[in-house]
Amino acid sequence: MLADPPHPRGCESAKCTYSSAYMDGSFTHGHFVQDKLTFPSADRKSKVVVNDYMFGCGQNNSDVDPDGSIGLMGLSRSPISFVYQTASKFKKYFSYCLPSDISSTGYITFGKPDDLNNKYIKFTRIQTTPKQSQFYDVVITGISVAGKKIPIKRSVFVDGGAIIDSGTSITRLQPEAYAALKSAFRKEMSRYKLLAPDPEDGNIENCYDFSMYETVVMPKISFIFKGRVKLEVNVKGTMLAEDVKRVCLAFIAAGDGDGAVLGNLMQRTVQVVHDVEGRRIGFGPGTCA
Known part of the structure; x- marks a missing residue:
């Protein structure tokens, strides 16, 4: 999108x-x-x-x-996007909530509501560049798995950058950040059966067979953005699954030199607010779970 x-x-x-x-x-x-x-x-x-x-x-x-x-x-922030062409009507302000699955209903709204309660929405700045990016650039300051911040050099995120994108499904992280996330996730999931990579899965490589377990405990993954803004990823935004015999982590490595792209799967059930005029992105509890 x-x-x-x-x-x-x-x-x-x-x-x-x-x-x-x-x-x-x-x-x-x-x-x-x-x-x-x-x-x-x-x-x-x-x-x-x-x-x-x-x-x-x-x-x-x-x-x-x-x-x-x-x-x-x-x-996007392109002059020809819906956001900019309707700026006189909606003041470059919109928000959405993507449902956890197809059985639920999501929503998208345009224009700033009169009753917006900022108490429950935490904003991080859209980064400015000499030439305005068409994307929504944000600064990641850390990632945690099961409540523990994983070791990633700050320069990895600063140098590569990151964007919030509702049109990309699977989140892509800089190779060094992805390697740290994969290692921490596998450590937390060591009790479950890790499957061999399947060429048909492309770059997805962290897949598990849960068919033999009655209960599965998934480690919570959280992203921290500039301004101490935390986005806790819903478990249905953490994993991809066709059935319980192959459930995969919905994160992959970006290409060398590419920045991070935070896709729509990890945004599920969260209200994502785009205050384009105010140059900020907000996250809050959604109502589309």
Whole structure:
């Protein structure tokens, strides 16, 4: 959701085309168009209208659902994203809560609510750069497993950087940070059967067979951000599972030189607040568990 929305690649006879590719290898190509965007307000008593809204109409897309539907809402800090094109209506402010599984319902809201209680939302700063990033850059200061902070040099996070991304599923960490997390997690999980890596799992390598256990105790993983802001990862955001015979840690190593990407799995059940104008990201208890 935070990847760059469609960008025009050229126009001819009043027809414009775009081409966009994303970090996971997916892509979309099509026509770049402009229209009036209309949708109900929160109280459904009025309508919100955005004139001259620009968007891409995909003609060739890599990811299509079985029913033929596909769509992407750009929520980045790009001038062409939904956030910036609706800035006059919603003041570049939105929040969401991603449910723990498909049996629950999540939500996304735009605009700052009048009754927002900041007491339960802890904010960390969006980092500024000489040239504004289109992403939501944050500073990780530490990671803990089972309540114990794992040894990672601060420079690993500072040099590589990190972004919060709702469009990426599995979290990617700098190799040194991932190695420390993997080691600490495996130590806490030593009582359970660790499976050999499966080439079909790609870079996922910490998988367990829980079929022989009646009860499984998972170590809690927490991320600490600049400003002493803590994000406790829900257990369903920690692991990936098709069945109890193969349950895998939902974290992998980023490429050498790449920064961390904090994906949507680890954001499950948390209210994630984007105060773009205030240059801050907030985390609080969600209501979509």
